[in-house]
Amino acid sequence: MILPDHRIRRRAVDYDMIAPFVDGQVRDGVISYGLSSFGYDMRIADEFRVFTPNIYNSVVDPKQIDERAMVEYQTDDHILIPPNSYVLGRSVEYFRMPDDLLAVVLGKSTYARSGIIVNVTPLEPGWEGHVTIEVGNATPLPAKVYANEGIAQVLFLQGEAPEISYADKSGKYQHQRGITLPRMDA
Incomplete structure (x- = not known):
């Protein structure tokens, strides 16, 4: 059930599943965020890692990301994503997923209609942390993303608790804070 x-x-x-929690939709003059009918519109924080190709990194390798290609950036208002590039951000909200819920995250239509793609993996039962958000600019022009405003909708699906939750298996992204780059299990 959703x-x-x-x-x-x-x-x-x-149960402190979402902190801070905004009870209702905030819409005036911003890209909406907060509780909606069947989901929660999370915000993107004001800190980013901007993908900047350089001579040290000719291939994007998820098994061994070159951190020199990800420049840290903080803003009070917005970030411009270079054409055909992407940034990593994080949610303002910290999520604590109960063992009987799985969350699916979908980009907001306001951004999708502008050629801005939001990608997030599911939030597994037992996982907790800030959500790392990939925001891609599929256009040939710089694209603006607004800090501390809505970026994606989180849908919560309830089912029976699994035998082994993300917390039980000590998942590599458990308790992540800030923007977390790809990791390989040790």
């Missing part, structure tokens, strides 16, 4: 607003609210308030 959770409606009142069940998301209960999990967020009683």
Whole structure:
């Protein structure tokens, strides 16, 4: 079952599933965020890692990312993503996923209609942390992304708790804070 607003609210308030939690939609003059009918619109924070190709990194390798290709950037308002490039960001919210919920994250249509692609992997049962968000610019022009405004909608799917949760298996992205680059298991 997909959770409606009142069940998301209960999990967020009683079990600290989303912190900070915004009870209702904030819309005036911003890309919307907060609780919606069947989901939660999370925000992107004001810190980014901008992909900047350089002579040291001719291949993007998820098994061995070259951190020199990811320049740290902080802003009060927005970031411009270079054409045909991407940035990594993180959610403002910290999520604590219960063992009986899986979250699927989808980019907001406002960005999708502008050629800006938002990619996030599912939030597994038992996982907790800031969500690392990849924002791609599929256009030939610089693209603007607004800090501390809505970036993606989180849908919560309830099922039976798995035998082994993300926390149980000590997943490599458990308790992540800030922007987390790809990791390989040790």
